[in-house]
Amino acid sequence: MTQHGHTWYGNDAALVQEYTAWMRLEGNADSTIHNYRNQIIRLDRWLQEQQGEQRLGLMDVDGPTFVTWRASLTIADVTITTYVAYLRSFYSWAVKAGHLAENPALGVPLPRLPRRLPRPIADDRLEHAIDCAPPRIRPWLVLAGYVGLRCCEISVLRRRDVYDTSPQPFIHITGKGQHERQVALSDYVLAELEETLRTRRLWLFPRLxxxxxxxxxxxxxxxxxxxxxxxxxVETMHQLRHRFATAVYAVDRDLRLTQELLGHQDPSTTARYTAIGDTAASAAVAAIQPGRRLRAVRRRRKSS
Known part of the structure; x- marks a missing residue:
């Protein structure tokens, strides 16, 4: 059976469709579902290449077959870890749904990943990139570097998500796994976003x-x-987010607050009940903003 350009074996197409429907019910973003489904397709194609027309179905794969598949991968260790995680999730669902008795991907050995330090962009390089940026890209750099947003969070921002008229302005963000958070907005960020906020009614960054x-x-x-x-x-957009995280943590070494502002999924129980827009969070974000650049923005506005 062919589905979305891929020929499935037996009942596999229905199983994958059932799995993606379950992921949607859990609130996963379309992009997340797409990534998981693509990895299932990669495994299915490998099964076809190895076994031809008599290949195993997805529910027939056992632990040794998984180990053989894992040994065939010639990609970076971090990518291997990601691929295995996707398939473990798929087979964990299959067990819960009654399609399998046990998860065949659990015993697959994983490479040991080195501990990676944050790689924040230096402030002078970030400021240079912002100064050189065209109007469409400039606010993206500001939101990544001074608010800590992921690219996927920047792309889906709506005008209503920015509470610029509140006594303590903030932005409401829906992040990975539909987890919500709020991050205070400094005067600098508000000044940089002023034109975008004034001209947009729905999406802050619509398609062109x-x-x-x-x-x-x-x-x-x-x-x-x-x-x-x-x-x-040389840095990437994600390293602008590293810059935000490093700078916030440096203010008062509050790791819990940093986790909240970044939208990580494992804050403490207490943190889940703490208002993000409180004085401490606002002060932390405001403390890392470039006052010199804010003054320059205000001068440009007055002269225009």
Whole structure:
């Protein structure tokens, strides 16, 4: 059976469709579902290449077959770990749904990943990139570097998500897994976003190809990274987020607050009941903003 350009074996197409429907009910984003489904397709194609027309179905795969598949991978260790995690999730669902007795992916050995330190972009390089940026890309750099947003979060921002008229302005963010958080907005960020906020009614960053909807996260990542590299900056958009995390943590070494502002999924129980827009969070975000740049923005506004 062919589905979305891929020929499935036996009942596998129905199983994958059932799995993706379950992921949607759990609130996973379309991009997340797409990534998981693509990895299932990669495994299915490998089964076909290894076994031809007599290949195993997805529910027939056992532990030794998984180990053989894992040994065939010639990709980076971190990518192997990601691929195995996707398939473990799929087979964990299959067990819960009654399609399998046990998860065949649990025993697959994983490479040991080295501990990676944060790689924040230096402030002077970030400021240079912002100064060189075209109007469409400039706010993306500001939101990543000074608010800590992921590209996928920038792409789906709506005008209503920015509470710029509140006594303590903040932005409401729906992140990975539909987890919500709020991050205080400094005067600098508000000044940089002023034109965008004034001219947008629905999406802050709509598509420019004539279609409805927001710019894709891949487009934000691609164009943002392309701009950074064109102006001589080797870092990526995600390293702008590293810069935000490092700077916030340096203010008062509050790891819990940093986790909340970044939208990580494992804050403490107490943190889940703490208002993000409180004085401490606002002060932490405000403390890392470039006052010199804010004054320059205000001077530009007065002269225009």
């Amino acid at each position: 190809d004539g279609s409805n909807g927001h710019v894709s996260r891949n487009r934000v990542s691609y164009l943002g990274n392309q701009h950074l590299h064109r102006c001589g900056v």
